[in-house]
Amino acid sequence: xxDQTVHLKIKxxxxxxxxxxxxxxxxxxxxxxxxxxxxxxxSKNPTTIRGETVAPVAWESCCLEEVCxxxxxxxxxxxxxACSALVEKYKQPxxxxxxxxxxxxxxxxIDRQTMFDNxxxxxxxxxxDGTYDxxxxxxxxxxxxxxxxxxxxxxxxxxxLDVCPQVNxxxxxxxxxxxxxxxxxxHHPTGRMHAKERLEALLxxxxxxxxxxxxxxxxxxxxxxxxxxxxxxMGRETVFYAVRxxxxxxxxxx
Amino acid sequence: MAEEKKxxxxxxxxxxxxTALTALEKGAVVEMVSYVPMRRSHSVCAQGGINGAVxxxxxxxxxxxxxxxxxxxxxxxxxxxxxxxxxxDAPRMIYMLDRMGVTFNRTFxxxxxxxxxxxTLFNRTAYAGATTGQQLIYALDEQVRRxxxxxxxxxxxxxxxxxxxxxxDKNCRGxxxxxxxxxxxxxxxxDTVAICTGGIGLLYSKHTNSVACTGSAPSxxxxxxxxxxxxxxxxxxxxxxxxTDKCRLVSESVRGDGGRIWVPKKANDPRxxxxxxxxxxxxxxxxxxPAYGNLVPRDIGSRELFDMCVNQGMGVDGKWQVYLDVTHLxxxxxxxxxxxxxxxxxxxxxxxPYHNPMKVFPAMHYTMGGLYIGYGKDTNPKAxxxxxxxxxxxxxxxxxxxxxxxxxxxxxxxxxxxxxxxLSCLWAGRIIGPEAVKYMDNNTLPxxxxxxxxxxxxxxxxxxxxxxxxxxxxxxxxxxxELADEMWKDCTVVRDNDNLKKLDAKLxxxxxxxxxxxxxxxxxxxxxxxFFIRELKDRFLLAKVVVQGAxxxxxxxxxxxxxxYPERNDEQWLxxxxxxxxxxxxxxxxxxxxxxxxxxxxxxxxxxxxHGGKEAKEPAAAESKS
Numbered sequence: 107x108x109d110q111t112v113h114l115k116i117k118x119x120x121x122x123x124x125x126x127x128x129x130x131x132x133x134x135x136x137x138x139x140x141x142x143x144x145x146x147x148x149s150k151n152p153t154t155i156r157g158e159t160v161a162p163v164a165w166e167s168c169c170l171e172e173v174c175x176x177x178x179x180x181x182x183x184x185x186x187x188a189c190s191a192l193v194e195k196y197k198q199p200x201x202x203x204x205x206x207x208x209x210x211x212x213x214x215x216i217d218r219q220t221m222f223d224n225x226x227x228x229x230x231x232x233x234x235d236g237t238y239d240x241x242x243x244x245x246x247x248x249x250x251x252x253x254x255x256x257x258x259x260x261x262x263x264x265x266x267l268d269v270c271p272q273v274n275x276x277x278x279x280x281x282x283x284x285x286x287x288x289x290x291x292x293h294h295p296t297g298r299m300h301a302k303e304r305l306e307a308l309l310x311x312x313x314x315x316x317x318x319x320x321x322x323x324x325x326x327x328x329x330x331x332x333x334x335x336x337x338x339x340m341g342r343e344t345v346f347y348a349v350r351x352x353x354x355x356x357x358x359x360x
Numbered sequence: 361m362a363e364e365k366k367x368x369x370x371x372x373x374x375x376x377x378x379t380a381l382t383a384l385e386k387g388a389v390v391e392m393v394s395y396v397p398m399r400r401s402h403s404v405c406a407q408g409g410i411n412g413a414v415x416x417x418x419x420x421x422x423x424x425x426x427x428x429x430x431x432x433x434x435x436x437x438x439x440x441x442x443x444x445x446x447x448x449d450a451p452r453m454i455y456m457l458d459r460m461g462v463t464f465n466r467t468f469x470x471x472x473x474x475x476x477x478x479x480t481l482f483n484r485t486a487y488a489g490a491t492t493g494q495q496l497i498y499a500l501d502e503q504v505r506r507x508x509x510x511x512x513x514x515x516x517x518x519x520x521x522x523x524x525x526x527x528x529d530k531n532c533r534g535x536x537x538x539x540x541x542x543x544x545x546x547x548x549x550x551d552t553v554a555i556c557t558g559g560i561g562l563l564y565s566k567h568t569n570s571v572a573c574t575g576s577a578p579s580x581x582x583x584x585x586x587x588x589x590x591x592x593x594x595x596x597x598x599x600x601x602x603x604t605d606k607c608r609l610v611s612e613s614v615r616g617d618g619g620r621i622w623v624p625k626k627a628n629d630p631r632x633x634x635x636x637x638x639x640x641x642x643x644x645x646x647x648x649x650p651a652y653g654n655l656v657p658r659d660i661g662s663r664e665l666f667d668m669c670v671n672q673g674m675g676v677d678g679k680w681q682v683y684l685d686v687t688h689l690x691x692x693x694x695x696x697x698x699x700x701x702x703x704x705x706x707x708x709x710x711x712x713p714y715h716n717p718m719k720v721f722p723a724m725h726y727t728m729g730g731l732y733i734g735y736g737k738d739t740n741p742k743a744x745x746x747x748x749x750x751x752x753x754x755x756x757x758x759x760x761x762x763x764x765x766x767x768x769x770x771x772x773x774x775x776x777x778x779x780x781x782x783l784s785c786l787w788a789g790r791i792i793g794p795e796a797v798k799y800m801d802n803n804t805l806p807x808x809x810x811x812x813x814x815x816x817x818x819x820x821x822x823x824x825x826x827x828x829x830x831x832x833x834x835x836x837x838x839x840x841x842e843l844a845d846e847m848w849k850d851c852t853v854v855r856d857n858d859n860l861k862k863l864d865a866k867l868x869x870x871x872x873x874x875x876x877x878x879x880x881x882x883x884x885x886x887x888x889x890x891f892f893i894r895e896l897k898d899r900f901l902l903a904k905v906v907v908q909g910a911x912x913x914x915x916x917x918x919x920x921x922x923x924x925y926p927e928r929n930d931e932q933w934l935x936x937x938x939x940x941x942x943x944x945x946x947x948x949x950x951x952x953x954x955x956x957x958x959x960x961x962x963x964x965x966x967x968x969x970x971h972g973g974k975e976a977k978e979p980a981a982a983e984s985k986s
Contacts, residue, residue: 170570170606171606172707173404174396239456248467250466251465
């Protein structure tokens with residue numbers, strides 16, 4: 107980097123019902139810096155480029171190594187994890203904004219509770235009998251593990267929802283991440299026994315029919331989960347299920 | 361008891377989630393408190409795997425060998441009966457995780473695969489790529505969500521623990537928490553509380569922990585009279601990626617799967633690592649430890665790396681870093697087993713680890729010490745405690761207060777073996793749920809006075825109000841940097857009494873300067889600065905426990921290495937350090953004998969293979985415990 111400072115333009119908002127406003131900061135650059143270390147520097151010296159002392163920027167983070175999904179924000183317009191956003195890779199001034207599809211709490215902090223509520227809606231778990239000893243689980247092939255493992259890395263970061271045109275105030279579309287979860291749990295040998303419940307959720311309001319096939323989701327997933335593949339798979343499964351349900355009412359088995 | 365039995369769990373990582381499950385299965389009502397949504401807890405960072413002597417690789421492994429490896433790895437400081445119980449249950453816990461859908465790696469026949477890890481010669485670590493903690497916490501989080509869907513769990517995410525509510529007999533009756541967004545404090549009342557808040561990484565500048573590892577919850581408990589044990593035992597992991605905000609872990613499993621540590625034979629060799637031929641590389645761990653090679657336990661690995669770089673000046677490019685090399689391993693195998701951690705290296709270092717040896721250095725990683733817990737026996741007959749407290753496993757010295765996971769001090773002794781942490785978190789959860797319910801069944805507590813609760817909440821509200829009035833000149837983030845840098849410098853791998861004394865004095869200075877902090881954020885909502893300032897003071901007080909404990913212990917054992925006293929001294933120091941807050945700033949120390957009834961202490965040296973020691977029995981049939 108030719109410059110020894112990093113110039114940031116940050117969209118701030120003091121609270122949920124307050125107006126948003128921009129502030130600009132310049133922080134000293136060190137090699138290997140990421141967006142969150144820039145925000146740390148602001149906390150040490152919260153002064154804008156105009157010399158105004160302000161409250162430090164508020165942001166959400168936890169692991170700092172891109173496995174927890176906490177620090178999602180829009181950097182130069184694209185939703186991603188801020189901890190792994192190395193400053194060298196971005197055109198300056200770097201703009202930071204909260205993800206747009208979620209209610210804002212303060213500054214870069216948003217409320218993603220809908221995602222966790224939707225994990226409940228799609229019953230994203232393997233229903234075990236209990237934690238007591240029942241011996242080993244069912245055998246599964248290494249080939250299955252290879253793709254299921256990739257799906258299991260979803261960290262509920264919300265980036266896929268943020269870029270989805272179908273996720274907006276007029277819809278309750280659950281989004282790519284949730285459809286992906288259904289694919290994972292419906293494939294597991296025990297999960298498969300309860301696939302019907304998850305498919306019913308996908309066929310309900312805000313379910314898979316709301317996907318408009320924009321394919322933005324797969325481009326921003328930080329874990330490179332093949333989201334469109336999952337959506338396509340589940341599209342197939344829900345169609346077969348819906349047909350069977352129609353033909354074999356009332357008790358269709360999977 | 362006619363009333364509902366409630367357990368309040370602080371911390372939503374593996375230990376907290378597992379505690380919730382076992383408590384729910386026993387019919388308890390559960391409330392959970394966490395800084396972050398549960399599945400973002402620090403457990404998510406664990407990489408390498410979870411140990412259990414499942415023995416599906418035809419090696420003749422057994423829980424008895426696992427037990428011995430653990431006790432030996434801990435340099436005989438762990439109370440042995442609990443370790444034994446944990447190791448014997450480990451295979452069953454791995455099976456449980458399997459049934460929950462954890463995407464563990466598989467063998468040709470579709471069974472769980474096991475890899476090798478530090479401090480053992482057996483392949484007993486079940487793993488999901490190189491992100492095992494993530495898959496494990498997601499599985500448990502999913503199981504708890506199932507109960508949440510049935511209305512049996514109340515979650516208080518984005519809340520911070522402030523204090524315990526203690527009645528006049530000093531029984532624990534609940535906690536005070538504060539909402540990180542509304543900034544409102546409230547009391548959660550229940551007769552059992554479990555602290556599962558993990559480790560204290562933020563005391564150090566070079567750590568592998570998360571932002572959530574503030575050290576505040578254990579410090580507040582300690583400040584309220586809960587004993588803190590073995591504080592001086594801090595694990596430094598040998599291989600982490602150097603960084604300013606944190607040192608991202610490079611899992612031990614990289615070495616388990618064949619990664620090799622080396623430095624160029626020529627000091628300050630200017631060539632890039634991949635261009636240095638084999639003959640000019642020093643694979644120093646393999647040379648010095650023929651049996652365990654790169655998989656010596658972490659305390660030994662960290663000391664050797666430190667010595668090579670700091671004392672001998674042989675680090676790569678003259679810096680404090682060594683090479684961890686996987687370039688000789690087939691790429692397909694690396695992708696199947698280690699992709700998660702290699703991609704972290706690539707993202708944060710900007711270099712391709714598949715074709716270039718990685719540069720790593722030790723970093724603070726795990727807290728062996730923690731809040732004191734009993735193990736169901738009268739461990740300290742001389743203590744002035746209510747007679748029945750010792751009956752309950754995992755209960756602290758305060759009735760009704762349980763501790764589990766990294767937050768407790770048990771199982772790992774003076775040094776933790778890799779892949780035993782995920783195990784001890786789950787094991788603690790196995791124990792605490794039923795024990796908490798048993799405690800509630802056996803005890804009818806006196807009615808809790810409203811004034812007790814109101815006073816507890818008011819105390820926290822007043823403390824927050826006081827922070828809002830702070831208008832001095834000190835910046836809390838700079839004070840944090842000073843704390844963390846000094847602790848890293850003088851209280852990690854190498855300990856020296858003069859430096860420790862100076863460090864303790866520095867902590868006093870920081871406590872004084874804390875009073876002169878100026879608050880930069882007056883917002884009445886989502887005020888991260890206010891929380892940070894209060895947690896910072898908690899860290900200063902807890903750091904004193906660590907530093908003074910290290911100062912007192914004049915021996916070297918496990919992770920605690922003092923060159924002035926280089927040998928282990930069982931006669932004087934085979935005991936647990938217990939710190940009790942004096943009410944002002946300092947800990948007062950007492951000691952407790954260690955239960956070594958099952959395995960006799962022997963010399964710990966990884967120069968030769970340990971096959972369970974002479975005292976190891978034949979693998980016995982596992983007895984069902986608890």
